[in-house]
Amino acid sequence: MPRAGLSPSSVVDAALAVIDERGAEALTLAAVAARTGVAAPSLYKHVGSLADLRVGVGVRIMDELTGRLGTAALGRSGDDAVTALMHECRAYVMQHPARYAAMPVDPLHNKELAAAGGRLLGVFLAVLRGYGMTETDAVHATRCLRAVVHGFATIQAAGGFGLPEDLDETYHRLVAMYVASLPRPERS
Amino acid sequence: MPRAGLSPSSVVDAALAVIDERGAEALTLAAVAARTGVAAPSLYKHVGSLADLRVGVGVRIMDELTGRLGTAALGRSGDDAVTALMHECRAYVMQHPARYAAMPVDPLHNKELAAAGGRLLGVFLAVLRGYGMTETDAVHATRCLRAVVHGFATIQAAGGFGLPEDLDETYHRLVAMYVASLPRPERS
DNA sequence: ACCAAAAGGCTAATGTCATTAGCCATCCCT
DNA sequence: AGGGATGGCTAATGACATTAGCCTTTTGGT
Numbered sequence: 248m249p250r251a252g253l254s255p256s257s258v259v260d261a262a263l264a265v266i267d268e269r270g271a272e273a274l275t276l277a278a279v280a281a282r283t284g285v286a287a288p289s290l291y292k293h294v295g296s297l298a299d300l301r302v303g304v305g306v307r308i309m310d311e312l313t314g315r316l317g318t319a320a321l322g323r324s325g326d327d328a329v330t331a332l333m334h335e336c337r338a339y340v341m342q343h344p345a346r347y348a349a350m351p352v353d354p355l356h357n358k359e360l361a362a363a364g365g366r367l368l369g370v371f372l373a374v375l376r377g378y379g380m381t382e383t384d385a386v387h388a389t390r391c392l393r394a395v396v397h398g399f400a401t402i403q404a405a406g407g408f409g410l411p412e413d414l415d416e417t418y419h420r421l422v423a424m425y426v427a428s429l430p431r432p433e434r435s
Numbered sequence: 436m437p438r439a440g441l442s443p444s445s446v447v448d449a450a451l452a453v454i455d456e457r458g459a460e461a462l463t464l465a466a467v468a469a470r471t472g473v474a475a476p477s478l479y480k481h482v483g484s485l486a487d488l489r490v491g492v493g494v495r496i497m498d499e500l501t502g503r504l505g506t507a508a509l510g511r512s513g514d515d516a517v518t519a520l521m522h523e524c525r526a527y528v529m530q531h532p533a534r535y536a537a538m539p540v541d542p543l544h545n546k547e548l549a550a551a552g553g554r555l556l557g558v559f560l561a562v563l564r565g566y567g568m569t570e571t572d573a574v575h576a577t578r579c580l581r582a583v584v585h586g587f588a589t590i591q592a593a594g595g596f597g598l599p600e601d602l603d604e605t606y607h608r609l610v611a612m613y614v615a616s617l618p619r620p621e622r623s
Numbered sequence: 624a625c626c627a628a629a630a631g632g633c634t635a636a637t638g639t640c641a642t643t644a645g646c647c648a649t650c651c652c653t
Numbered sequence: 654a655g656g657g658a659t660g661g662c663t664a665a666t667g668a669c670a671t672t673a674g675c676c677t678t679t680t681g682g683t
């Protein structure tokens with residue numbers, strides 16, 4: 248009975264692989280167990296439950312996205328930064344559609360997910376801060392941004408749009424619409 | 436062994452009741468069977484499978500929404516009509532959050548769902564037609580509208596926003612942002 | 624090096640669910 | 654009355670999550 252060398256983190260790795268290969272709904276302890284070469288109950292030594300694993304996966308995905316967004320926004324500000332963030336979001340979704348679909352929509356119901364969501368939100372808030380909005384306006388602007396990006400991403404990740412050829416154009420218009428709704432950024 | 440008087444439609448009714456009471460994830464043949472006072476396998480006399488039932492539920496929900504939107508848009512045109520549609524969408528989601536969550540995001544993968552989706556889309560297209568856009572522009576505008584409404588609705592239905600008190604305000608801003616992105620409607 | 628305990632695997636068992644097969648009662652039409 | 658369609662039922666199967674209890678490997682302290 249040699250050890251498989253698993254850890255909570257490597258189980259999440261395997262879960263992500265399952266999601267990437269077979270879709271978000273295919274995430275099952277049995278599938279992860281098969282992929283890690285272990286019996287299903289053994290996974291309970293590393294994760295509390297399937298729901299738990301989903302949380303871990305969600306955190307991992309959100310943090311991955313947060314990292315990419317941070318990089319994308321580096322050295323930019325104002326409309327430029329907002330545009331970069333929105334396009335990076337879409338790039339992520341196109342690259343990992345199943346991961347995006349696996350992201351929980353209700354991160355607030357779990358402490359770890361809420362924390363990861365907060366980190367993600369932080370990137371957006373940091374960029375919007377440059378517009379010199381009031382706190383209230385920034386909250387509304389962030390929510391709108393989230394709705395726009397999430398709506399488009401969800402529909403696209405699920406293959407909910409028909410003609411896929413000019414989706415880029417649609418997204419550009421969506422980004423332009425959002426950017427146009429922001430106040431002109433403060434000039435230094 | 437008295438008859439229960441079920442029909443495909445009444446099974447969908449029961450499914451909607453389950454969804455309303457216990458959430459979209461709680462839709463299970465066992466739950467529907469319990470609610471209709473019938474053994475689970477008996478449901479197969481009326482629906483082909485759980486996936487089938489989900490399709491029926493999705494169609495019902497989309498058509499219900501389509502009906503409400505049609506009514507909301509009656510006698511209106513241009514920005515007024517778009518605003519009314521968007522607010523009616525949100526009103527529906529607030530009234531039946533679980534139903535909205537039960538709506539499939541990928542209606543294209545099924546003929547019946549695609550048809551219902553087409554009917555829903557028709558209402559939006561009809562309203563946008565008044566703006567005298569090219570066909571291409573109308574497609575982009577519809578997609579953007581869908582992304583905006585769906586994004587907000589999804590997040591709200593899942594309880595994904597924090598402070599719920601000024602969500603109305605956020606949505607108003609979102610609607611205003613969208614309306615502002617449309618060309619000025621043609622005057623008669 | 625030793626040894627106890629912690630850690631990580633395993634098999635067996637349970638419960639929930641969808642789904643299929645095969646049986647029987649009820650209903651409707653003639 | 655009677656025969657087929659219709660709609661229920663029970664029993665069985667198979668996927669899955671989860672729990673319990675066992676056994677081996679690893680590891681930390683001496």
